[in-house]
Structure formats: C-alpha cells, structure tokens
Amino acid sequence: MSVNKIPVGPFHPLLEEAEYFELKVDGETVVDIDLEIGWMHRGHEFISESKTFTQSIFLVERICGICSTSHPLALVHAVEDIDNIEIPLRARYIRTLIGELERIHSHLLWIGLAGHFIGYDTLWMWAWKYREPILQMFEMITGNRNHYGMMRVGGVARDVDPVIIPKLLEDLDIVDQKMVMIAGAAKDDPVLRSRLKNVGILTHQAAVDLCAVGPTARASGIAIDVRKDDPTDAYDLVEFNMIVQKNGDVYDKLVVRVLETLESTKIVRQCLEKLKVVKGPILNDVKEVSEGEGIGRYEAPRGEVFHYIRSDGTNRPIRHKVRAPSYVNIPTYVASCKGIPVADALITLAAVDPCYCCTERTIQLIDANRNPVAVDLLKLSREKTEQVRREIHD
Amino acid sequence: MGWYKRRLAKSLWVFHVSGSPCNNCDIEILDLLTPKYDLERFGIKLVGSIRHADVLLVTGVFNQKVAPKIRKIYEQAPKPIFVVGVGTCMSGACCFRDSYNIVEDRQAVIPVDLYIPGCPPKPEAMIAAVAKLLGVLNARN
Amino acid sequence: MQEIDQFKERMDGKISHLIDKKRRFYFNVESENLREVAEYLFKNLGCRLSTATAMEMMHGIEILYHFSLDRAGQYFCPRVVITDKEHPKVPSITSIIGGAVWIEREMFDLWGIEFDGHPRMEELLTLHHPQGLKQPMRFGRTE
Numbered sequence: 001m002s003v004n005k006i007p008v009g010p011f012h013p014l015l016e017e018a019e020y021f022e023l024k025v026d027g028e029t030v031v032d033i034d035l036e037i038g039w040m041h042r043g044h045e046f047i048s049e050s051k052t053f054t055q056s057i058f059l060v061e062r063i064c065g066i067c068s069t070s071h072p073l074a075l076v077h078a079v080e081d082i083d084n085i086e087i088p089l090r091a092r093y094i095r096t097l098i099g100e101l102e103r104i105h106s107h108l109l110w111i112g113l114a115g116h117f118i119g120y121d122t123l124w125m126w127a128w129k130y131r132e133p134i135l136q137m138f139e140m141i142t143g144n145r146n147h148y149g150m151m152r153v154g155g156v157a158r159d160v161d162p163v164i165i166p167k168l169l170e171d172l173d174i175v176d177q178k179m180v181m182i183a184g185a186a187k188d189d190p191v192l193r194s195r196l197k198n199v200g201i202l203t204h205q206a207a208v209d210l211c212a213v214g215p216t217a218r219a220s221g222i223a224i225d226v227r228k229d230d231p232t233d234a235y236d237l238v239e240f241n242m243i244v245q246k247n248g249d250v251y252d253k254l255v256v257r258v259l260e261t262l263e264s265t266k267i268v269r270q271c272l273e274k275l276k277v278v279k280g281p282i283l284n285d286v287k288e289v290s291e292g293e294g295i296g297r298y299e300a301p302r303g304e305v306f307h308y309i310r311s312d313g314t315n316r317p318i319r320h321k322v323r324a325p326s327y328v329n330i331p332t333y334v335a336s337c338k339g340i341p342v343a344d345a346l347i348t349l350a351a352v353d354p355c356y357c358c359t360e361r362t363i364q365l366i367d368a369n370r371n372p373v374a375v376d377l378l379k380l381s382r383e384k385t386e387q388v389r390r391e392i393h394d
Numbered sequence: 395m396g397w398y399k400r401r402l403a404k405s406l407w408v409f410h411v412s413g414s415p416c417n418n419c420d421i422e423i424l425d426l427l428t429p430k431y432d433l434e435r436f437g438i439k440l441v442g443s444i445r446h447a448d449v450l451l452v453t454g455v456f457n458q459k460v461a462p463k464i465r466k467i468y469e470q471a472p473k474p475i476f477v478v479g480v481g482t483c484m485s486g487a488c489c490f491r492d493s494y495n496i497v498e499d500r501q502a503v504i505p506v507d508l509y510i511p512g513c514p515p516k517p518e519a520m521i522a523a524v525a526k527l528l529g530v531l532n533a534r535n
Numbered sequence: 536m537q538e539i540d541q542f543k544e545r546m547d548g549k550i551s552h553l554i555d556k557k558r559r560f561y562f563n564v565e566s567e568n569l570r571e572v573a574e575y576l577f578k579n580l581g582c583r584l585s586t587a588t589a590m591e592m593m594h595g596i597e598i599l600y601h602f603s604l605d606r607a608g609q610y611f612c613p614r615v616v617i618t619d620k621e622h623p624k625v626p627s628i629t630s631i632i633g634g635a636v637w638i639e640r641e642m643f644d645l646w647g648i649e650f651d652g653h654p655r656m657e658e659l660l661t662l663h664h665p666q667g668l669k670q671p672m673r674f675g676r677t678e
C-alpha cells in the first residue's frame with residue numbers, strides 16, 4: 001500500500017487558529033488526517049487577564065469576525081452568572097435580535113461557500129447577495145457592519161430606534177423570501193442531493209464521543225441547543241423549533257443550517273414586534289463584580305460557545321477561558337473523513353463550517369516544490385460535481 | 395518595466411493571505427467580489443496562486459508561527475508586487491499588542507506599501523484605496 | 536435536581552467542597568478519583584465534556600473540567616488541584632472520552648501539565664513554533 005500525503009494549509013483561517021492538514025491518501029481514498037493548528041494563536045486568554053470586563057468585550061469580539069456577537073454574549077453571561085445579575089427586558093430582546101441576525105448572516109455565508117466548494121458559484125453569489133441586507137440591518141442598528149460592540153455586562157450599549165423598525169421588518173421579508181427560495185433550490189436540486197447525500201457521515205456514536213456541538217451534532221441526531229436547554233436572554237420568550245436530522249452527512253448539515261436560518265428570521269420578527277411595545281431601560285449599571293466564578297454559554301451559529309470567568313473581586317478576571325465551538329467540532333473531521341474519496345474531503349471539511357476564506361487558495365502553496373503529489377482539492381471537488389451532473393442528465 | 399506597469403495599472407490580480415486575523419477583514423475582502431460591490435468591474439480578480447498576482451492583500455497581526463510562512467509567500471511573489479495591509483491589525487496590532495505570540499515589527503516581515511485602517515475597513519474604503527492605488531500606478535507611467 | 540443528588544450519593548466521599556450555584560456545580564476531586572468521576576458523568580449521566588480550564592494559582596495548579604448535562608442545562612465541574620508545580624501530572628481521561636484529546640494537549644502545551652496515558656502528548660498550538668515558545672501561560676514565563 002502506498003500512502004501519499006497531501007498538505008493543506010497552513011493558511012486556512014478558523015476562529016482563533018488556522019490549521020495545517022495532512023491528508024494521507026491511498027489512491028483515491030483518504031486513510032487518515034493529521035491536523036496542526038496554532039497559526040492563529042494570539043493569546044486571547046492571556047491578554048484578557050490584563051483587561052477590564054468592559055474592555056474584554058471588545059477583545060473577545062475580535063476572536064472571530066463571524067461570531068462577533070456570540071463571544072461577547074457568552075462573556076457577559078459568565079460575568080452575570082457570578083452575581084446573578086438581572087438584565088432589563090428590553091435589553092434581553094435586543095440581545096436576542098442581534099444574536100439571531102448574526103446566525104442568519106453566518107449561515108448564509110456558509111451556504112455560499114459550500115456552493116463555491118462544489119462548483120456552484122451561482123449559489124455563492126446569491127447567498128452573499130442576500131447576506132448584504134442583513135449587514136445593512138446591522139449597520140442601522142449598531143452602526144457597524146461587523147464587530148458591533150453592543151454587549152455590556154448588565155444589558156446592551158445601544159437602543160434600537162423605533163423609527164427604523166418598519167424598515168427592518170421590510171428588509172427581513174425580502175431575506176425571508178429569498179431564503180425560502182434557496183431552501184427550495186437546495187432541497188430539490190438532484191445534483192446537489194446526489195453530490196452531498198451520504199458524503200462524510202459523522203455517526204451518532206462518534207459525535208457523542210467527540211463531544212460535537214451545534215449544527216454538526218444536530219445533523220447527527222443529537223438534540224442539543226443552548227437556546228433551548230439553558231435559555232438566557234429572550235429565548236424563553238420567543239417561539240422557535242430546534243432542527244435535528246439523523247444521517248450526519250453533508251446534506252443533513254446543509255438542511256439543518258438552511259432550516260435554522262428560517263427559524264432565525266422567525267425569532268427576529270418576534271423580537272422586532274416586541275421591541276415596538278416593550279419600553280424601559282436597556283442597561284443595568286453594574287458597579288462591581290464580586291469574587292467567584294461564572295460560566296457563560298451561548299449558542300453561536302456553529303455551536304455552543306463557552307466562557308469561564310474567575311474573578312477575585314477586582315474589575316479584571318484572574319482567569320478567562322474561552323472555548324469556541326469549532327475547537328470541538330474540528331476533530332470530528334477525522335472521524336467523518338476516513339475512507340471517503342479525496343474529492344469529497346473538501347466539502348466534508350467545509351461542512352463543519354470552520355473556515356471562510358480561500359481554502360483552495362492555500363493548498364499547494366507553501367509546499368508546492370517539496371510535495372509533487374499536491375493536488376487541487378477544489379478542482380477535484382468540482383470535477384466530481386460535474387460528473388454527477390452529467391450522470392443525472394444523461 | 396514601463397509596459398509591465400501600464401498593464402498592471404489596467405487590471406490588478408490580487409492574492410490574499412491572512413496572518414492571524416479575526417477573519418472579518420478576510421470576509422469583507424471576499425464580500426468585495428460578490429454582486430453588491432463587484433470589484434471585478436475594475437478588472438480586479440482574486441487569483442489562486444501568488445505567482446499570478448500583482449497585489450498582495452495581507453490581513454491580521456502576524457503571530458510568530460505564521461510570520462515565516464508569510465515571508466515565504468512574499469519571496470515567491472513575482473516582483474514588482476504591491477503589498478496592501480488591510481485592517482487595524484496590520485497597521486497597529488489592534489487590541490493584540492500585549493500578546494506573547496505576535497510579531498512586533500510587521501514591516502520587517504513584509505514591506506507594506508499601503509495601509510487600509512478600520513476594523514474591519516468598510517468595503518467602500520477598500521474600493522477607494524484600490525482606486526487610489528490605481529491612480530498612483532497610472533501617474534508613475 | 537435529581538441528577539446531582541444521585542451523583543452525590545454515588546460519589547460519596549470522593550467529592551468535596553461542593554458549591555451549588557444555580558445549575559452550576561463545582562466540586563473538588565482527588566486526581567486518583569478523577570477517571571471514575573469522569574466515567575460516571577460521561578457514561579451514566581450522559582454528560583458532554585465541554586472543555587477544561589487550567590489555571591495557575593498561588594497554591595498550585597488547578598484543572599477545572601466542565602461537563603455539560605444538556606437535557607437539564609446544568610454544568611458539573613470537577614476540580615483537581617495539583618500542588619506539585621514543577622512536574623504537574625494527572626491521569627488522562629482520553630480513553631473514556633475521545634473529545635478530550637485536544638483539550639489535554641492544549642493544557643500540556645500552555646501549562647506543561649502532563650497527562651498520564653494520553654495517546655499523543657505533544658504541543659497543540661505551539662508545535663513547530665520557530666521561537667520555541669514554552670508554556671506561555673505560566674507565571675514564570677520568559678519572553
């Protein structure tokens with residue numbers, strides 16, 4: 001048996017880390033994967049110990065540009081957990097509104113990139129086009145397209161101006177319509193279905209053993225969702241469904257994300273309606289944090305974000321632990337990639353939703369001279385889609 | 395070189411490399427390609443290999459592990475190449491200044507010609523910067 | 536509250552300093568009992584290992600494991616205190632929970648805590664680091 005190694009990376013940005021993969025392949029089949037991470041390690045936990053809690057919010061926002069609400073939310077939950085701080089009702093709705101808008105934009109981003117990886121560039125352009133209205137809504141509410149700086153311990157930093165709510169609802173309707181269209185297209189397209197069905201299966205047992213979270217776990221039949229299990233903010237005041245699928249393949253992960261986006265638009269609409277009537281303060285001024293420890297969690301688009309804060313009674317933490325969802329989801333690649341063809345490896349990796357930019361632009365880059373076996377995974381993946389398409393149409 | 399620069403000023407091919415960013419700058423760069431901003435109407439294209447590129451977009455505060463790799467990419471690039479540093483991370487290390495793992499002197503790793511500050515910069519700001527770069531290149535000829 | 540009572544009964548004598556705080560339970564465990572507690576939490580109660588936090592305190596190194604009981608929204612946090620700061624060592628729980636591999640490697644990397652029985656005890660984040668960064672989260676860290 002001759003095993004070849006395909007290096008992928010290291011420029012493969014993921015939350016805090018970029019990673020370097022080594023796919024070990026035998027002929028067309030992946031036999032093993034070795035991961036090396038640490039390319040993006042910036043020492044957040046260390047820096048955070050020298051920042052006050054309010055400063056930390058801006059720091060944790062910059063852990064990941066896509067989850068730039070999830071991390072601050074988990075952090076403020078952790079600080080509030082130390083003292084059981086209550087937050088005003090209006091602030092709870094605003095937090096949920098921002099969190100859900102973020103989920104929509106993140107899932108749209110993923111759908112687009114998944115399309116790009118299998119050669120559906122139209123899907124990429126569509127999904128990203130309809131992501132723009134969401135970013136505009138963010139700009140209207142918070143003043144920035146990304147990195148909103150909205151969260152504070154005890155509430156939120158800005159109020160939602162009632163004047164803009166009708167416009168937001170209008171925009172949401174457009175996104176909603178387009179989402180239904182994309183969902184229909186994704187579900188009915190025979191090429192997409194046969195290209196993604198039964199690819200990169202993560203079994204229920206493996207998902208439990210590797211402690212997967214978020215859509216990765218929900219696609220494998222594990223019904224966990226922090227929004228339902230341990231509701232914070234306004235999640236116990238709004239109605240939505242948890243989406244769970246059984247197979248654990250890439251197709252199911254796609255379905256989970258698409259349907260979740262539709263649920264999110266439902267939540268956003270409820271929040272906006274409530275914000276019309278619920279009045280009151282948005283920030284509970286927290287003067288000091290007492291000694292103790294607190295755990296904060298939030299369901300980010302990719303799964304549970306976990307923050308742990310240990311405070312000694314000053315305004316800085318003595319220990320701040322961050323665990324991003326991809327950290328536990330990435331090891332599931334290895335389980336779902338073993339034994340699949342190389343052409344499917346890329347979309348399986350992408351299905352966990354770890355990375356956003358330029359997977360294909362990174363392959364074969366650094367080690368092009370050293371490794372003659374390096375192949376372009378993107379090209380392989382697209383060729384396979386072409387082949388599936390031809391088979392279906394003939 | 396004159397002919398090369400003239401061609402360069404018409405359609406820039408861009409390669410994008412990220413050295414420990416938070417991803418947001420990278421997403422905004424990709425956003426430029428999608429229908430709303432559509433940078434391709436200026437003839438600007440994101441390419442898959444550094445060997446085809448005229449402009450190198452760099453994001454992020456480099457950590458010590460990634461810095462040599464970025465240097466290597468820069469060395470592989472065909473010269474002349476214009477290096478654009480996107481984001482506050484590139485120009486001022488953002489909030490990561492106190493970290494134990496970042497490179498203090500990013501100019502020593504890769505000589506940057508143009509900085510676009512902002513965290514992340516608005517796509518409009520990036521388009522303006524690219525237009526300025528084109529203007530400068532054209533004036534040089 | 537059922538699970539925690541069950542748990543207290545089963546682990547009587549093995550856990551101490553229990554702090555019960557609104558769906559979060561923190562308690563101390565001796566390192567020789569850690570594997571047993573982890574196995575009970577993971578296999579019998581059906582918890583998910585969320586992560587583990589290591590921290591260096593004046594009196595030694597603490598490892599706080601976070602087990603999430605998703606159906607009840609609770610967190611079980613066994614705490615192991617190691618007083619030997621020079622050569623911290625604890626038993627590995629990777630043979631019970633596959634998801635612990637990276638978590639333990641990270642603690643080995645940033646704090647230098649060794650895990651007995653870990654299949655691949657090497658750095659996670661600073662592997663092949665050009666400057667050879669060693670245990671950056673310890674007090675005695677030198678630049």
Ligand code: SF4
Nearest residue numbers: 415416481482483513
């Ligand atoms: S400048 Fe801001 S948005 Fe850009 S990579 Fe740095 S932290 Fe992220």
